[in-house]
Amino acid sequence: HLPGGGAVQPLAPGEWSRLSTWLSAQGLKASDLLVGDPKHTLSTFQDKAVTLERVLPLLDRGFQVGLLLEKWQRAGLWVITRSSAAYPKLLQDRLGDQSPPIFYGAGDxxxxxxxxxxxxxxxxxxxxxxxxxxxxxxxxxxxxxxxxxxxxxxxxxxxxxxxxxxxxxxxxxxxxxxxxxxxxxxxxxxxxxxxxxxxxxxxxxxxxxxxxxxxxxxxxxxxxxxxxxxxxxxxxxxxxxxxxxxxxxxxxxxxxxxxxxxxxxxxxxxxxxxxxxxxxxxxxxxxxxxxxxxxxxxxxFAGQAADVHEPTVPYQKPASEAPPTSNGTTTVRSEADELEAVLKALTTPMTDKALAKHLGMTTERINKLLEHLIHLHKVEPPVGRMKSYKLAEPDLFS
The missing domain is CATH 3.40.50.450 (Rossmann fold)
Structure with a gap:
């Protein structure tokens, strides 16, 4: 669909597949419809759903499509069609003529x-x-x-x-x-x-x-x-x-x-x-x-019994996922250690008082650390009736 495209409906994957198959049987490519007289080219094509009344208005939008493609390419997008070598083969093999005629994308x-x-x-x-x-x-x-x-x-x-x-x-x-x-x-x-x-x-x-x-x-x-x-x-x-x-x-x-x-x-x-x-x-x-x-x-499992609970390759948890120590307290020596201890403890949302008790620190000190972590966008401001603090959700791939 294009902005301002009105009632013209793009072809569904199955509809496009029928048209594409017919063109191929005539020794033609889809791009051939953009040159010469497409009405004459399609004069013998018979399909109850894919009519000239649908196809011709879509072809008339070629200039608008060209402008959009240029805009998208400048933004880093690519376009691949079913005839492209870059089209995902596994998907095409499984979906056949129901595969999307076009994929837009970004990345490798x-x-x-x-x-x-x-x-x-x-x-x-x-x-x-x-x-x-x-x-x-x-x-x-x-x-x-x-x-x-x-x-x-x-x-x-x-x-x-x-x-x-x-x-x-x-x-x-x-x-x-x-x-x-x-x-x-x-x-x-x-x-x-x-x-x-x-x-x-x-x-x-x-x-x-x-x-x-x-x-x-x-x-x-x-x-x-x-x-x-x-x-x-x-x-x-x-x-x-x-x-x-x-x-x-x-x-x-x-x-x-x-x-x-x-x-x-x-x-x-x-x-x-x-x-x-x-x-x-x-x-x-x-x-x-x-x-x-x-x-x-x-x-x-890789040669292990079904009740195995240790990973094949040891998983090093990020600091924000590491559990608190077994006795529920952390030895604190520097502010960096204190901040790290707070982040570790907040794998489960806590109030400032609960956090202070958990880490063996004063509520006043905990509040100062929380204020600093909120400023760094590591912890979210307290919400809810209990005023609990929790870790801020990071950007997906930051």
Whole structure:
């Protein structure tokens, strides 16, 4: 869709595929429609949905499209079509003529055909699920796999952040506002470092659309070799829709994180054919075995028993994730040590008084440290009736 495009509807993937196939059979390319007389060229093309009344107005917008392409290229976006060698082969093989005719994107296009694990889940996931997703991203990166996800708040971002922290790469399938997203501070540096490639089949300046957000799910799965659903609602939401579509189409194996709640969408997905990950540390998982999709717990792990809880490669937690000492106190010698101790303790939100008791410091001293950390954007100002402090959420790839 173009701004001011009126009622002219762009061709859907299946419609474009029929037109493209017909052109190929005539020894023509799509670009041939932009020269000569397209009405004459298409005079023998018969399709109830793809009519001359639809195609000709779309071709007339060529000049406007050219201006937009120039604008997007200046902003660092690229455009690939189904006929391009850079088009993701894995996705095209799986979706066939339902593959998007065009992908817009930013970043290193070569990463689109790397081995990738899809990680999906709720925007409002529990802390334990976010931690699991982050570790899963870390584990995939350590084994040379990329993470592919939708880039949404919650599980998507957590898994992508974990991959970047471990020196890996991520693929983000964007449902709206690609141009704004790629030029934002949140992603720009990561794109320039080739840590991330973003792509979208939708107009780079389009706003949010529920149908687009739902249809984006299939591209996340079809760019991967296996998928993990960290948490899902039952019968609603994009996570559920994407997982059930994959289970029906059988693009890739779908694994789910074990959830104790009997009402969990993950349990309902298992009833529809999803596989349950053994309850163990994600760092012990072998990506190639997730891809195979039908394994015993022993096979899933790198020569370890199913109840293993130590990672294959020891995971060094960032300071903001490290737990407090076993006796609940920290020996403090300098202000730097004090600030670090506060950050470690705030893995769980606390009031100033609770924090002072936990660290064996005065409330007055704690408040001074908190004020300093708020100024540094490391801690968020207190909110809620209890006036609890918590760690500030960092930029995704800062």
């Amino acid at each position: 296009r070569r990463k689109l055909d790397t081995n990738a694990l899809a990680v999906v889940g709720s925007r409002n996931a529990a802390e334990a699920d976010l931690h699991f997703a982050r570790q899963l991203g870390h584990a995939a990166a350590q084994q040379g796999w990329s993470i592919v996800s939708g880039g949404a708040r919650g599980v998507d971002e957590a898994s992508m952040r974990g991959a970047i922290e471990a020196g890996g790469t991520v693929i983000g399938v964007v449902a709206d506002s690609l141009l704004k997203t790629t030029t934002s501070h949140k992603y720009r540096d990561a794109i320039l470092r080739s840590d991330i490639v973003l792509l979208s089949p939708f107009h780079p300046e389009s706003g949010f659309s529920g149908p687009n957000a739902m249809s984006r799910n299939k591209y996340v799965y079809c760019l991967s070799r296996a998928a993990v659903v960290v948490c899902s609602d039952t019968g609603k939401g994009g996570t559920w829709a994407g997982a059930t579509e994959d289970l029906k189409k059988k693009w890739v194996p779908v694994w789910v994180k074990h959830q104790a709640d009997a009402r969990s969408g993950n349990r309902a997905l298992v009833e529809r054919g999803a596989l349950v990950l053994p309850d163990a540390d994600p760092h012990a998982l072998r990506m190639e075995e997730l891809e195979r999709g039908s394994l015993t717990a022993h096979e899933l």
